[in-house]
Amino acid sequence: MSQYQKLQDQLKKMMPELPPALRQAASYFLDNPGTVATLSMRQLAATTGISPGNLPRLAKALGYATYGELRQVYSTHVQDGGIGDYHLRAGTLQSEGEGQGGAKIWSDFMAAAHRNIDSLFGFNSLASVEAAADRIVAAETVYVVGMQASLSSANYVKYLGTMVSEKFRIVAGQGGIFADDIADMTDRDVLLVISLRPCSEHSIRLATEAKSRGAFVIGCTDSEASPLALTAESVLLAPDKSPMFFDSYLAVTLLLEVLMGFVTLRSSGAVKRIEEIEAGRARMGEYWKEKDD
Missing domain, CATH: 3.40.50.10490 (Glucose-6-phosphate isomerase like protein; domain 1)
Known part of the structure; x- marks a missing residue:
């Protein structure tokens, strides 16, 4: 079972025990993995109406130190072809470029080629x-x-x-x-x-x-x-x-x-x-x- 699949199963099991605000976020993550992968935390909060502060709280509840670590699971799943929508993968590329800069993208391409x-x-x-x-x-x-x-x-x-x-x-x-x-x-x-x-x-x-x-x-x-x-x-x-x-x-x-x-x-x-x-x-x-x- 992949890390993504384990995470989705974990979300399903935790849903009933989560506070209402975190339950709303968890439900969105389960239904929209591609969007989670492509949008930054602020963009996701603005799109969904979920409070930005609840996203790091959800990450910690799932055992991740930061929201970035949680989002990376979804990004990796998209890049590995788990979600076959090219526009989602393009969105991931753009968001990572905006957040981490060209040097990181250059390094990623070089590593992938090798x-x-x-x-x-x-x-x-x-x-x-x-x-x-x-x-x-x-x-x-x-x-x-x-x-x-x-x-x-x-x-x-x-x-x-x-x-x-x-x-x-x-x-x-x-x-x-x-x-x-x-x-x-x-x-x-x-x-x-x-x-x-x-x-x-x-x-x-x-x-x-x-x-x-x-x-x-x-x-x-x-x-x-x-x-x-x-x-x-x-x-x-x-x-x-x-x-x-x-x-x-x-x-x-x-x-x-x-x-x-x-x-x-x-x-x-x-x-x-x-x-x-x-x-x-x-x-x-x-x-x-x-x-x-």
Whole structure:
């Protein structure tokens, strides 16, 4: 049980014994955890009509030294995705910036980035990455799926993959039609899906359809409990926690780079193909060069 859940249970049990003023505050905390997380003590008092002095009293009754410690439980719950409303997480970011300044937010982002990168290599084993790379190399066609915020990650994989091999295809669903993009999919193919919670419905449907055709599904997601992880046959995990109101794609990008690095290691024709592609780009003048006057 999380600290947030324990706190909410504690509030429920204490409610009948609290004085009326504190009972009013406790009731609001139970019903509006997102607001508690995002508003300062003064803002919360002004919004609810609860006396500002009763908020520290409630914190002490619950065993917290300060109201700030109590509120932090709710803030952490929001940032961890326990409450899936991005506007609440944005409010938390703003209120913490106003209260603690830019230096604290800078430090939080830096710490989150380090945690996500470190956790990436803890969550995934070398064997799991190598096995996924082997599947990609052995596949006849590699279909890549990424919807919503994961679209850029899918395009990045397709860009890198196309330099290594001709087998990579993006599932774009132009005009809202996805079936056409996978019309030729067979059990000789791989579907690589990138989707963090809340997962795109189209991504899960495509993974399910690919699996029904015998294609091997590799999922890049943020949790073993995500719908994608429960569907895919190979799961690679990318931690995504951030002080930002949206999920971090820092670890996702690194994970995909690592995966494509191992694909390159195993692709005998990769060097020649990359050389030819680079030469073609040079001939077509696709890289900026300073022009002579």
